[in-house]
Amino acid sequence: MREITAADMKDMARGAAVLGTGGGGDPYVGRLLAQQALDRHGPVRLVDVDEVPDDALVVPTAFMGAPTVMLEKLPAGDEMTRALRALEKLLGRTVTHTVSIEAGGLNSMIPFVAAAELGLPLIDADGMGRAFPELQMLLPTLGGIPATPMAVADERGNDLILRTVDNGWAERLARSATVEMGCSAAVSLYALTGAQVKEFMVRGTMTLCERLGTAIREASRNHTDPVAAATDVLAGRRIFTGKLVDVRRGTAGGFVRGDAVLEGLAEDAGHTLEFAFQNENLVARRDGEILASVPDLICVLDSDTGEPVTTEALRYGLRVSVVAAPCDPRWRTPEGLALAGPGVFGYDHPYVPV
Amino acid sequence: MREITAADMKDMARGAAVLGTGGGGDPYVGRLLAQQALDRHGPVRLVDVDEVPDDALVVPTAFMGAPTVMLEKLPAGDEMTRALRALEKLLGRTVTHTVSIEAGGLNSMIPFVAAAELGLPLIDADGMGRAFPELQMLLPTLGGIPATPMAVADERGNDLILRTVDNGWAERLARSATVEMGCSAAVSLYALTGAQVKEFMVRGTMTLCERLGTAIREASRNHTDPVAAATDVLAGRRIFTGKLVDVRRGTAGGFVRGDAVLEGLAEDAGHTLEFAFQNENLVARRDGEILASVPDLICVLDSDTGEPVTTEALRYGLRVSVVAAPCDPRWRTPEGLALAGPGVFGYDHPYVPV
Structure with a gap:
């Protein structure tokens, strides 16, 4: 306690x-x-x-x-x-x-x-x-x-x-x-x-939340890479760095649904990443290829500050990094995927774990 | 009892x-x-x-x-x-x-x-x-x-x-x-x-329902006018006799809404009556003139049998009589009209009692 x-x-x-x-x-x-x-x-x-x-x-x-x-x-x-x-x-x-x-x-x-x-x-x-x-x-x-x-x-x-x-x-x-x-x-x-x-x-x-939040704040203060710090705590992988060039978003049926497009920067220059959301980010595609999907975590972070960017805060011009991280292993069972896998959200692609 | x-x-x-x-x-x-x-x-x-x-x-x-x-x-x-x-x-x-x-x-x-x-x-x-x-x-x-x-x-x-x-x-x-x-x-x-x-x-x-239902059945059996029998029990007034020539009806927001048009027969020949409904009949207009509206009762009866015709049973060709009858006097108070008068249903005409 x-x-x-x-x-x-x-x-x-x-x-x-x-x-x-x-x-x-x-x-x-x-x-x-x-x-x-x-x-x-x-x-x-x-x-x-x-x-x-x-x-x-x-x-x-x-x-x-x-x-x-x-x-x-x-x-x-x-x-x-x-x-x-x-x-x-x-x-x-x-x-x-x-x-x-x-x-x-x-x-x-x-x-x-x-x-x-x-x-x-x-x-x-x-x-x-x-x-x-x-x-x-x-x-x-x-x-x-x-x-x-x-x-x-x-x-x-x-x-x-x-x-x-x-x-x-x-x-x-x-x-x-x-x-x-x-x-x-x-x-x-x-x-x-x-x-x-x-x-x-x-x-x-809750302690994971605190560790994540602290790691981002400290990296930002120490001028080291806050996205890398978050990625470490999540045991995840940075899958894209870019600039938001398009966001479509609507509130219907009690949800916010939409998608966003990133234009690549640095090592991702010349590529695009698209992600779709229903309140939460559901699937991320790089040049059309699926890199991550539910139930795994797709986190959008401000590239400079590491601050998380929520669906409703997405806007043109934001420079963000997308981090994919593994979900709780119970979500990866057949029962877990039947409850919250890609098919539940209308996608017909199989789930490929991050 | x-x-x-x-x-x-x-x-x-x-x-x-x-x-x-x-x-x-x-x-x-x-x-x-x-x-x-x-x-x-x-x-x-x-x-x-x-x-x-x-x-x-x-x-x-x-x-x-x-x-x-x-x-x-x-x-x-x-x-x-x-x-x-x-x-x-x-x-x-x-x-x-x-x-x-x-x-x-x-x-x-x-x-x-x-x-x-x-x-x-x-x-x-x-x-x-x-x-x-x-x-x-x-x-x-x-x-x-x-x-x-x-x-x-x-x-x-x-x-x-x-x-x-x-x-x-x-x-x-x-x-x-x-x-x-x-x-x-x-x-x-x-x-x-x-x-x-x-x-x-x-x-x-409940006993009024029974009296009404009995009066209609007996008149129909005795080959007297069942609509007149119902009108008597309701202390109402027959406002139109005609044939249904148009019905528009849709289910939206949990209600059935629509309107219907009657072409006059007998003494109403050459005239039309339109009525609108939201589950219940709301307002009846003869040649554009309002003859009855909520909170008063607008009852549509089969002209031959006197059987009540519900909103969902309205169909082209039905020969019906429209009877208007006074509502409970409490509905006619300012408070009653504020709760269920024409204005509540989006009509801007004043309430004219039957």
């Missing part, structure tokens, strides 16, 4: 946004929300997965919606607390811990807000080891854990409880509700025991 | 579809469902509003969605019971009665199904004295009664509980859920005390 204070949030949010692979929310917004909550309520206890009792009641908290909208429609009230309390009431048991459902600039910070407001310890883990656009794309789904009962709460005071026949229906019904709520809402779902957290979540995600 | 058996359902469903003003569901489907439930579980006790104790817990049951879809996607399972039980559990009290939320071929029959399955008495009343397309358009809304907590259940086994800041938000969120569920779902909402039923519901709706 260690105590996390507002001062730790900047590195952690930066690293979380790298693992967010374009989605999972804006690190600036996420950091501000978490810092505000920690300033008000004091530090949050970050506990290791092994410290969690097997019979703990762990309830994750997150924001669901289109990241472009979350940038402008900030979580403003008590919606995270309301979502968690609604689930607690339904389960008839006291929640003992919260945890992050996905790595991402906003969604790794929201659990800090909930933990601070409710005085709960936060578990050093997440449900994906990255971010994915749909809520059933979680390792616990592979373990047969139901996403519901699930609570959805908006900033106006509207609350929803879902019980669905499977996690795909939870996604469909919660998505349509969040669209109606203005494309973003607080959610609480996938209630787990401590034993289930140990078996099905990704361990150490 | 009287006992209602399967044999009573045909007249009652017919009359309910007349009051449904084009919406509220198909009387054939509604009657079959109710007859089946009454055959299986025995008769339902229909109680007068004055027989309901003030502290009764009354929970209405209904189907929400696009009537065109409900014709093909029949309520098939335990969804009505599930919706009512979910609300009961949430309220922490035993439901003592159920009631119809609106008059309509399907939605006046659904409460019979729920009453039969759960052994509950059904109150001789409804929430509108007609049908309206949106769930906040209920007289109890005028009385400040919240629509939520509200339960939504589909035939697959998906359940939703809503708690919203107002009844308009209940409509928005429940509508998007029912669209996702395939444009129809069972709902339980507007939990009321017996005292609130007495104050805010329309009394005697």
Whole structure:
């Protein structure tokens, strides 16, 4: 166990946004929300997965919606607390811990807000080891854990409880509700025991976020290559360096979808890299050849500063480096690929591991 | 109190579809469902509003969605019971009665199904004295009664509980859920005390449905004018007789919207009548002049048989009579018109009472 204070949030949010692979929310917004909550309520206890009792009641908290909208429609009230309390009431048991459902600039910070407001310890883990656009794309789904009962709460005071026949229906019904709520809402779902957290979540995600964020900051300060520093921590590979020359992006059905084109610089001069996204980056093609795809991580970083560039921050002229990194090995199983592999996103190419 | 058996359902469903003003569901489907439930579980006790104790817990049951879809996607399972039980559990009290939320071929029959399955008495009343397309358009809304907590259940086994800041938000969120569920779902909402039923519901709706249905059947059998018989019971006025020469109809946003044109026959020869609908008939114009509009009732009846013609049954060549009838006087107050007057449906003409 260690105590996390507002001062730790900047590195952690930066690293979380790298693992967010374009989605999972804006690190600036996420950091501000978490810092505000920690300033008000004091530090949050970050506990290791092994410290969690097997019979703990762990309830994750997150924001669901289109990241472009979350940038402008900030979580403003008590919606995270309301979502968690609604689930607690339904389960008839006291929640003992919260945890992050996905790595991402906003969604790794929201659990800090909930933990601070409710005085709960936060578990050093997440449900994906990255971010994915749909809520059933979680390792616990592979373990047969139901996403519901699930609570959805908006900033106006509207609350929803879902019980669905499977996690795909939870996604469909919660998505349509969040669209109606203005494309973003607080959610609480996938209630787990401590034993289930140990078996099905990704361990150490929050400290990995912090290490990533710290490595980028220190390299940038020391005038060494921050992209190389991030690539090392990710055990990944830089697959392209270039300049953004085209971005197409639209918000539809509660997601941000689009693609972007990079014109190569330095050793990539004369080549192009295209990548497509649905909240998160899905597939990267160099001169038409697939270099990386879901479920592996495709991270876009500012070439100068190493700062992660989210889907909604992509704009003409940005000089960026694209880093591909291996996903959690459970995503590479046939079941994992059936849940979040290229075919699920409409691509007919086979998955080639980074 | 009287006992209602399967044999009573045909007249009652017919009359309910007349009051449904084009919406509220198909009387054939509604009657079959109710007859089946009454055959299986025995008769339902229909109680007068004055027989309901003030502290009764009354929970209405209904189907929400696009009537065109409900014709093909029949309520098939335990969804009505599930919706009512979910609300009961949430309220922490035993439901003592159920009631119809609106008059309509399907939605006046659904409460019979729920009453039969759960052994509950059904109150001789409804929430509108007609049908309206949106769930906040209920007289109890005028009385400040919240629509939520509200339960939504589909035939697959998906359940939703809503708690919203107002009844308009209940409509928005429940509508998007029912669209996702395939444009129809069972709902339980507007939990009321017996005292609130007495104050805010329309009394005697079920017996009015039965009288209407019986009058039409008897006139048809006796070769007298069934439309005149219905008009008498409604205390209304026949505004047009003609042949359907055009129907435009589309399902969008969970509603059926469209309009129809009649070419006059007999004393209306040489004239046309146009009417527009959103699930229910909204406004009727004779040669461009408004003869009737919401919240008054615009009922389309088969000229020969007097059978009500629902929105989804409109088709070229049908010979129909249009009857306008006064709505419950509470709809004619400024508050009533603000909730369900012409302006709410996008019309800028003032309301002229029938």
